[in-house]
Amino acid sequence: MRMLRYPAALALTLAVEIPVYAAALRWGWAAPVRRALLGALGVNLATHPLLWWLLVPWTGREAYPLVLVFAELLVCGAEAALLAWWLGRRDPLLAVLAVAANAASVLAGFIFASV
Secondary structure, three states: OOOOOHHHHHHHHHHHHHHHHHHHHHHHOOOOHHHHHHHHHHHHHHHHHHHHHHHHHHOOOOOHHHHHHHHHHHHHHHHHHHHHHHHOOOOOHHHHHHHHHHHHHHHHHHHHHHO
16 A cells, blocks of 8 residues: 655645534534634644654554554544543543544545545
């Protein structure tokens, strides 16, 4: 499997995760639309570049799947923490939201990379 180029990977991540985050933050946490969209964009811009550059050296290696899972779990924790800060409230369900959003974008990435 090949990795997408960075601009494509970022665009795909934003296209998948922003609607997931924004809808959940709007309806589940009653965040105003603008705040929900900015939070969704912000967490991705904060974590995606670092995740990408950490994963690139592992591409094609046997350990890549394990590294990917570990890195994505760290990203989920970071995004949940950033959202908690952004919303001004601690809620363990933000971690569930982060896992759902990131799982959706990883799956989309696998699909696009295999085409």
